[in-house]
Structures are given as structure tokens and as C-alpha cells.
Amino acid sequence: MIIRKKTRTIQIGSVRIGGGHPITVQSMTNTMTTDTEATVRQIHQLERAGCEIIRVAVPDMDAARALVRIREQITIPLLADIHFDARLAIAAMEHGAQGIRINPGNLGGADQLARVVAAAKHHATPIRVGVNSGSIEKHLLARYGYPTPDRPDALIESALTNVRLLEKQGFYDIKISIKSSDTLTTISGYRQLSAMTDYPLHLGVTEAGGLIPGTVKSSVALGILLAEGIGDTFRISLTRDPVEEIRVGFELLRSLRIRERGPELISCPTCGRTRIDLFSLAETVERHLQTLQSPLKVAVMGCVVNGPGEAREADIGIAGGRGVGIIFKKGTVYKTVPEAELVPVFIEELNKLEAERQKG
Ligand code: SF4
Numbered sequence: 001m002i003i004r005k006k007t008r009t010i011q012i013g014s015v016r017i018g019g020g021h022p023i024t025v026q027s028m029t030n031t032m033t034t035d036t037e038a039t040v041r042q043i044h045q046l047e048r049a050g051c052e053i054i055r056v057a058v059p060d061m062d063a064a065r066a067l068v069r070i071r072e073q074i075t076i077p078l079l080a081d082i083h084f085d086a087r088l089a090i091a092a093m094e095h096g097a098q099g100i101r102i103n104p105g106n107l108g109g110a111d112q113l114a115r116v117v118a119a120a121k122h123h124a125t126p127i128r129v130g131v132n133s134g135s136i137e138k139h140l141l142a143r144y145g146y147p148t149p150d151r152p153d154a155l156i157e158s159a160l161t162n163v164r165l166l167e168k169q170g171f172y173d174i175k176i177s178i179k180s181s182d183t184l185t186t187i188s189g190y191r192q193l194s195a196m197t198d199y200p201l202h203l204g205v206t207e208a209g210g211l212i213p214g215t216v217k218s219s220v221a222l223g224i225l226l227a228e229g230i231g232d233t234f235r236i237s238l239t240r241d242p243v244e245e246i247r248v249g250f251e252l253l254r255s256l257r258i259r260e261r262g263p264e265l266i267s268c269p270t271c272g273r274t275r276i277d278l279f280s281l282a283e284t285v286e287r288h289l290q291t292l293q294s295p296l297k298v299a300v301m302g303c304v305v306n307g308p309g310e311a312r313e314a315d316i317g318i319a320g321g322r323g324v325g326i327i328f329k330k331g332t333v334y335k336t337v338p339e340a341e342l343v344p345v346f347i348e349e350l351n352k353l354e355a356e357r358q359k360g
Helices: 036-049 061-071 086-094 110-123 138-144 153-168 183-196 211-227 242-255 278-289 339-359
Strands: 010-012 015-017 024-028 053-057 078-081 099-102 127-132 174-179 233-235 264-267 297-301 316-320 324-329 332-338
Touching: 024 242, 036 053, 036 061, 036 242, 053 061, 061 078, 061 086, 078 086, 086 099, 086 110, 099 110, 110 153, 127 153, 138 153, 153 174, 153 183, 174 183, 183 211, 211 242, 233 242, 264 278, 278 297, 278 316, 278 339, 316 339, 324 339, 332 339
Parallel strands: 024 053, 024 233, 053 078, 078 099, 099 127, 127 174, 264 297, 297 316
Antiparallel strands: 010 015, 316 324, 324 332
16 A cells, blocks of 8 residues: 655646645657647647646747647646746746746846746746756765765755745745656655655656666656655656657556556466467557557466466456467456457457446
């Protein structure tokens, strides 16, 4: 049983973060923000995958202005990612950003920050104080050294110093992230930060890598933290199509029994008993499941010897035989289908189950 750490609540558009609200899965576009058509197309793909908050890079004034056209075509809250330039942060809020991610210490001084905070108050826009181990202030690195698992202090001190800059201006609509590319530093950093603040935390491992290494690093770090009740929202960063980030994010939440979205696929690794092309069958089924919404448990198993038994909990499944597939429901054989007809028959059965579930 996971006991969530109590944090304050902030609201980004229609989504509440912290304070026991559901842990949200977010991503970031990798299109040119000024290419609004491509950006909106990618956000629509992400929305369909379940993305709940989207962040876009705002590197210049044209990108800030493009936010208006993007926001009017999407349904999830839109965040702007800004570095160094207070004018961009203000322009992003004026053009519809529902949250901004900044590093308050690098906006060009107290006056610039005061202008950003005034705009954030005016537009009721929450700010994420986002610190990365690669962008820590030099004096903190000199004092604490580069963040390590034993000593993540520079990351934490940098984040809290930036938070204090906002608090000094009477601004508390804040969430915090301290991202490192190192798994153990991420875990120890967030653990310590969580003990020191009740602002909601955005979790993430930065520059985590491609699909396999990035998924493993992020799942280890975020999985441990979430299991300890730490974290209110997160992004899985992958050098991949951002839609994969959302899929991994929801699988992570599912594996911890925190949230469930869409069907779950149980499939066996195959062994010497397998007599059908299970890999391509599992891939086809997995692709189809991405189009379904209900939390069905679906099994794709290599043989009848152990298949239905191993997947007794599945709502529906296939066990491969010699030239046939046996479709089973809740561990009981339902019908036997020649291998050549297996995919369309099974997909039809899945669609029937989905329609029943949707009807309630
Ligand atoms: Fe092997 Fe059958 Fe288990 Fe798959 S379900 S791993 S084929 S024994």
C-alpha cells in the first residue's frame, strides 16, 4: 500500500497536481513550436495515448506567439518551457501558456524575475522551478560539488534557492523538479527534497536515453520514488517519439497499481513448446490494444500446456497450438481457431469485449 506524501495542490488548466490528486503523466513535444500544424498533430497523438499535460519549448518570441494557435486546438493544459529570457516567459503567459517551467535564477536578475512573477500572478499561471544537474549555479557546485547519490545537495539547494526567490515576491503557486541523468542521484535527491518541502514534485530522469535504457532508468528511479509516495506528476524522457513516453508512463503507474489506463497485455517469453509465431501475434495484438480504452487483461501465450493456467486472470487470451490458436476466457477454453484466421477472429473478440465494457 502506497501512502502519498502530503503536498499542496496547484492547478494547471483543468488538471490539479499534488494534494492527493491523481499522479499525472506528461510529455514534451519535439516539433518546432512555430510549426503549429506539426505541433498540434503531435499533441493530438499524445492526447490519444493519454498524455495529460503537454510542454512545448519556447526559444523565441515567434514560439511564444504560436501558443495561442496551439492552445485553441488542443484539450490538455499547455506548458511553456523557457530559459534565460524573462520577456519570453511573460509573452508565453500572455499568449495562453497555462503553466511555465523556468529556472528563476537565470532570468537576468531580481527585476526581471519580479516582472515574470507579476505576470504569473495576473494570469494565475503556476511556475515549475526546474533545476537540472547540468545547470546548477557555479557557487553551489563550488560549495557542494557536483550532485552525487551521497551528496545531491547542490541540486536541492539550487531548487530551494529558486523557490525562495519566488516566495520573496509572495508567489507560492509552485511545483519543483530536480533532474539528474543519474538514477541513484535522482532517488536520493527527490527523497531529501520531499522531506524539506510540501510543494508538489515533478519527477523525471533527464537525458535518460533511448527506449530500453531510458525506460529502465526512469522506471527504477521513478518507480522507487512513487512506491515511497513521492511525486505528483512526471515525465519519462526518452530519445524517441514522445508517444512512447506516455505508454511507458502509464505502464509504470499500472505496475505499481497506482493508476490503470486501457488494456493490459500479458504475454509469455516463448520456449521450446511454442509452435506458432508468437512474437508477431503479440505485436499485432499489442498494437490493437492501443486503440482500446477498457482495462481488459489480455493474454498471448505460446502453448496450451501452461498458457491458460498461467494467464488465469486474463479476461481473454490465446494459447498457441500446432497450427491452431486456442482462445480462452478467464482460464477456460472458448474456441479453437486455425492459425491463419487467428488474428482477425481474436481482434473481433477483443472488440466485442471492449464494446460490452464500454456499455457498462
Ligand atoms: Fe513456454 Fe507455454 Fe510458458 Fe509460453 S506459456 S513460456 S510456450 S510453457
